[in-house]
Amino acid sequence: MLTEREVKILSLLANSGKSISIKQLANMFGLSERSIRYDIDNINNILKEKKLPLIKRESEGKLLLKEKQIIINYLNSIDSFQYTPEIRRKLLLYEITLSGKINITSISKKLNTSRSTIKSDVDELKNIFNNFHLNLASNYKKGLLLVGKEEDIRKLQLKVFLDNSKMPKVDSVLFNPIIENFLNGLSDIKMIEDFIFNIQQGIGKIISDEAYNILKIYIMISVIRNKLNHTLKNIENASFLASTDEYMIIKKNKEILNKGFNINLNKYELLKIADLFLGSHSYNFSQSYYENWIEVEVLVKKLVENFSNKYGLDLTDDKELIKGLINHIKPTLYRTQNNIKLQEFPLYAEVIKAYPKIYEITSNILKDLENFIGKKFDNDEIAIIAIYFKVSIDRNKYKLKTNKNVLLVCGLGYGTSKLLEQQLKQQYELNVIDSIPLHYVKKYKKMNEVDVIITTIRDKFPEVNKPVLVVSPILTHEDIIKLDNNNLQRLKHKTRLSELLNIIKSDSKIEDYNNLIKKIKNHMGDSLIDDLVHPDRGxxxxxxxxxxxxxxxxxxxxxxxxxxxxxxxxxxxxxxxxxxxxxxxxxxxxxxxxxxxxxxxxxxxxxxxxxxxxxxxxxxxxxxxxxxxxxxxxxxxxxxxxxxxxxxxxxxxxxxxxxxxxxxxxxxxxxxxxxxxxxxxxxxxx
CATH class of the missing domain: 3.40.930.10 (Mannitol-specific EII; Chain A)
Incomplete structure (x- = not known):
C-alpha cells in the first residue's frame, strides 16, 4: 500500500511538465535523498504488481515517468493508502464541508481505517463546525449531515478553499479530488472573471489580488449552491446594501451568471456579493455592515473644501481627486465601522515622515466624520487618504513632466506599490500613471499610454506588448542596474537638506530652526533629500x-x-x-x-x-x-x-x-x- 508521501511523489511526477530529480524531491519534502530513493523503490514495487509503467532513474538523479495518463488514472482510482492523523482529519473536514454529509462506514473503508477512528476524528472537527454555528445531524439513510444557516455553510466552504489555495503543491494533490468534485458543476470560470471585471469597471474601483481571489471563490461557491437549490433567504441590513452603487451595478450584470450557469440569483444573493465588494480591501468572517450610510458625494466635497482651506490651495475643481475619494471612502468607512484592519504594508510611518503637514490636515478634517460614526480612523487609513491629497497637490501645483510613463504591478497590495513608487521617484525621472494588481493587467484600458511596466511579480506574468522589468519591493543594487540599463533617466537636481541649512546659517540667524525645516520640506517636496534627522541605519x-x-x-x-x-x-x-x-x-x-x-x-x-x-x-x-x-x-x-x-x-x-x-x-x-x-x-x- 502506498503511503501518503508516496502518493504525493507519484502525483508530482505524473502531473509535472518538466523532469524532476531526486534532489528536488528531497528539498520539497525536507528529507534525505536516500529516503526519497526508498520511496521510489516502494512505489515501483507497487506499480510492478499492478503491471503499470515504472519510474526510471536517469543520469544526474533525474526521474522519468512515461505514459503519465495511465498513472493519473491509477491515482484517481486509489481507494486507500496510509494517511497521517492530521491529513486524515483535514480530508474529513473538506469532505463534510463541501459535500455536506459523510457516511462513517463508507469513509472508513475509503481511508482504510476503523469506524471508531473516524468517529473520533469527526468529534475533534465539531469544534470547527461550532465556530461557524454549524452542527452535524444524524440521518438514518445518509449518515451525518452538515446543518446550519446557508450563509454560515458558505463561510466555512470559503475558508476551506482559501486554505487549499495556500497549501503547498505537494500537499494539495491529496485534496484536489474533493475540490474538483465540488466544482464539477462549473462549466466556465471565465464568466465569473468577466462578471467581476464588469463590476470593477462599473464602480470605478480596481480591487487587490487578495480580494479578487476571495470574490472569485465566493461566487463559484454561490453558483454551485444555487444549482443545488441552496439559496440565501435573507441578509442583514438589506435596505442599506440595496441603496449602494455596488448593488445596482451587480444587479445590472447578474445575467452574466444567470444565463452562463442556468441559475436565477435572488436579491439576497446579489446583496451578499455587494457586501463583499464593499469591504473588498480586506474580508473577515464576522458581520461587516455599515448601517448609517451617508451621501458620499456630499461628504467628499466637504472634505476637499476643508482641506483646501487649511492647506491654502484650492483643490475643489480637481475631478480626479473627487472621483478617487468617492470610490475610496466607501470601503474606508466600511472597514472602520467594523474594525477591519488593512492587511497590507503599513503606510502611516512613511506618510507622516514624508508629508507631515498633509497628514496632519487630513487627520483634522476627518474628525467630524469620526464623531458621526463613533469610531476613530486607523492611522494607515488616514495615511491613504492623505496620499490622495498629496497627489492632487502635485497635480495642481506643478506642470506634468514629459517623463516615461510607468505602470506598477504589485501582488501584495497598495502599501507595497506605494513604497516602490516612492523609491522609484527618489531616483528616477518618471511618471507613475497607475498601480494595479496582476489579475487586472490584461484588461487595463490605458495600456497604450504605458512606456514600461515595473513589477514585483517574478512568474506567471501575462504577455503584453510593453517592456516588463521585474524588481524587488525594496530596490536592490541589481534592480538599480537593471533600471539604468533600460533607459530610465536618473533624477537630477536633488538638494540635500543639510547643505541647504548650512548655506542659510552662514548668512543669517535662524530663530525657529524646526519651523524652518518644516517649511523647506513642505515647499521643496520630492526634490529634497532629508539627510538631517534620520540617517539610514544599516x-x-x-x-x-x-x-x-x-x-x-x-x-x-x-x-x-x-x-x-x-x-x-x-x-x-x-x-x-x-x-x-x-x-x-x-x-x-x-x-x-x-x-x-x-x-x-x-x-x-x-x-x-x-x-x-x-x-x-x-x-x-x-x-x-x-x-x-x-x-x-x-x-x-x-x-x-x-x-x-x-x-x-x-x-x-x-x-x-x-x-x-x-x-x-x-x-x-x-x-x-x-x-x-x-x-x-x-x-x-x-
Missing part, C-alpha cells in the same frame, strides 16, 4: 555581536523563532509578547518571508511590544522545515519600531544573500565574530 547598526548565534540546535522552525525572538527580548529590543507575534506571523505568512533557499527573515507588526529596532541572526546546526515545507538554515529575525527604520539594513542583508553567497559562506562558521567580520568586509563592496 545592518551593522541593528545587528550587534551579542545578537548573533552560530551552530544553534533546534527541533523545528518554532523553536528557531523562539531562540531568535528571545535574543531580541534579552537584549532589550522587544517585549516577550513579540516572540509569539513572530511565530504567529511566520505561520501565516512564512512563504513571503523566505527570501532565498534556506534563508528566512521572520518579523511581525509592532503591537506596542517593540522597544527599539533591531535584528538577531541564527545559523542553525541542522536545517528545519518551514510551514510551507521548505528547509531553513539561516534565520534573520527583526523588529521595527516605526516600520521603516529597518529598511536599509534589510536591503543590505538581501544583497549579502543574493550577491555574496551568504548562506554557503557562513553556514559552517564556528564563531559569531567570524559572521560579523564577513558582514563588515562585504557591506562596503555591495
Amino acid at each position: 545592518i551593522l547598526d541593528l545587528l550587534p555581536l551579542e545578537n548573533i548565534r552560530v551552530n544553534v540546535a533546534v527541533l523545528n522552525w518554532e523553536n528557531a523563532l523562539i531562540e531568535a525572538g528571545m535574543l531580541l527580548t534579552h537584549n532589550g529590543y522587544v517585549k516577550e509578547s513579540y516572540v509569539q507575534s513572530l511565530i504567529k506571523s511566520f505561520k501565516n505568512f512564512g512563504s513571503y518571508m523566505i527570501i532565498a533557499q534556506g534563508v528566512a527573515i521572520p518579523h511581525a507588526k509592532n503591537e506596542n511590544n517593540v522597544l527599539k529596532t533591531g535584528m538577531s541572526l541564527l545559523i542553525l546546526k541542522n536545517e528545519v522545515e518551514a510551514p510551507d515545507k521548505r528547509t531553513l538554515k539561516i534565520i534573520l529575525a527583526f523588529a521595527s519600531l516605526d516600520n521603516t527604520e529597518h529598511l536599509e539594513a534589510l536591503t543590505q542583508f538581501y544583497n549579502l544573500v543574493t550577491n555574496c553567497n551568504f548562506k554557503d559562506k557562513v553556514s559552517n562558521m564556528k564563531h559569531e565574530e567570524d559572521i560579523l567580520h564577513f558582514i563588515c568586509n562585504h557591506i562596503d563592496t555591495q
Whole structure:
C-alpha cells in the first residue's frame, strides 16, 4: 500500500511538465535523498504488481515517468493508502464541508481505517463546525449531515478553499479530488472573471489580488449552491446594501451568471456579493455592515473644501481627486465601522515622515466624520487618504513632466506599490500613471499610454506588448542596474537638506530652526533629500555581536523563532509578547518571508511590544522545515519600531544573500565574530 508521501511523489511526477530529480524531491519534502530513493523503490514495487509503467532513474538523479495518463488514472482510482492523523482529519473536514454529509462506514473503508477512528476524528472537527454555528445531524439513510444557516455553510466552504489555495503543491494533490468534485458543476470560470471585471469597471474601483481571489471563490461557491437549490433567504441590513452603487451595478450584470450557469440569483444573493465588494480591501468572517450610510458625494466635497482651506490651495475643481475619494471612502468607512484592519504594508510611518503637514490636515478634517460614526480612523487609513491629497497637490501645483510613463504591478497590495513608487521617484525621472494588481493587467484600458511596466511579480506574468522589468519591493543594487540599463533617466537636481541649512546659517540667524525645516520640506517636496534627522541605519547598526548565534540546535522552525525572538527580548529590543507575534506571523505568512533557499527573515507588526529596532541572526546546526515545507538554515529575525527604520539594513542583508553567497559562506562558521567580520568586509563592496 502506498503511503501518503508516496502518493504525493507519484502525483508530482505524473502531473509535472518538466523532469524532476531526486534532489528536488528531497528539498520539497525536507528529507534525505536516500529516503526519497526508498520511496521510489516502494512505489515501483507497487506499480510492478499492478503491471503499470515504472519510474526510471536517469543520469544526474533525474526521474522519468512515461505514459503519465495511465498513472493519473491509477491515482484517481486509489481507494486507500496510509494517511497521517492530521491529513486524515483535514480530508474529513473538506469532505463534510463541501459535500455536506459523510457516511462513517463508507469513509472508513475509503481511508482504510476503523469506524471508531473516524468517529473520533469527526468529534475533534465539531469544534470547527461550532465556530461557524454549524452542527452535524444524524440521518438514518445518509449518515451525518452538515446543518446550519446557508450563509454560515458558505463561510466555512470559503475558508476551506482559501486554505487549499495556500497549501503547498505537494500537499494539495491529496485534496484536489474533493475540490474538483465540488466544482464539477462549473462549466466556465471565465464568466465569473468577466462578471467581476464588469463590476470593477462599473464602480470605478480596481480591487487587490487578495480580494479578487476571495470574490472569485465566493461566487463559484454561490453558483454551485444555487444549482443545488441552496439559496440565501435573507441578509442583514438589506435596505442599506440595496441603496449602494455596488448593488445596482451587480444587479445590472447578474445575467452574466444567470444565463452562463442556468441559475436565477435572488436579491439576497446579489446583496451578499455587494457586501463583499464593499469591504473588498480586506474580508473577515464576522458581520461587516455599515448601517448609517451617508451621501458620499456630499461628504467628499466637504472634505476637499476643508482641506483646501487649511492647506491654502484650492483643490475643489480637481475631478480626479473627487472621483478617487468617492470610490475610496466607501470601503474606508466600511472597514472602520467594523474594525477591519488593512492587511497590507503599513503606510502611516512613511506618510507622516514624508508629508507631515498633509497628514496632519487630513487627520483634522476627518474628525467630524469620526464623531458621526463613533469610531476613530486607523492611522494607515488616514495615511491613504492623505496620499490622495498629496497627489492632487502635485497635480495642481506643478506642470506634468514629459517623463516615461510607468505602470506598477504589485501582488501584495497598495502599501507595497506605494513604497516602490516612492523609491522609484527618489531616483528616477518618471511618471507613475497607475498601480494595479496582476489579475487586472490584461484588461487595463490605458495600456497604450504605458512606456514600461515595473513589477514585483517574478512568474506567471501575462504577455503584453510593453517592456516588463521585474524588481524587488525594496530596490536592490541589481534592480538599480537593471533600471539604468533600460533607459530610465536618473533624477537630477536633488538638494540635500543639510547643505541647504548650512548655506542659510552662514548668512543669517535662524530663530525657529524646526519651523524652518518644516517649511523647506513642505515647499521643496520630492526634490529634497532629508539627510538631517534620520540617517539610514544599516545592518551593522541593528545587528550587534551579542545578537548573533552560530551552530544553534533546534527541533523545528518554532523553536528557531523562539531562540531568535528571545535574543531580541534579552537584549532589550522587544517585549516577550513579540516572540509569539513572530511565530504567529511566520505561520501565516512564512512563504513571503523566505527570501532565498534556506534563508528566512521572520518579523511581525509592532503591537506596542517593540522597544527599539533591531535584528538577531541564527545559523542553525541542522536545517528545519518551514510551514510551507521548505528547509531553513539561516534565520534573520527583526523588529521595527516605526516600520521603516529597518529598511536599509534589510536591503543590505538581501544583497549579502543574493550577491555574496551568504548562506554557503557562513553556514559552517564556528564563531559569531567570524559572521560579523564577513558582514563588515562585504557591506562596503555591495
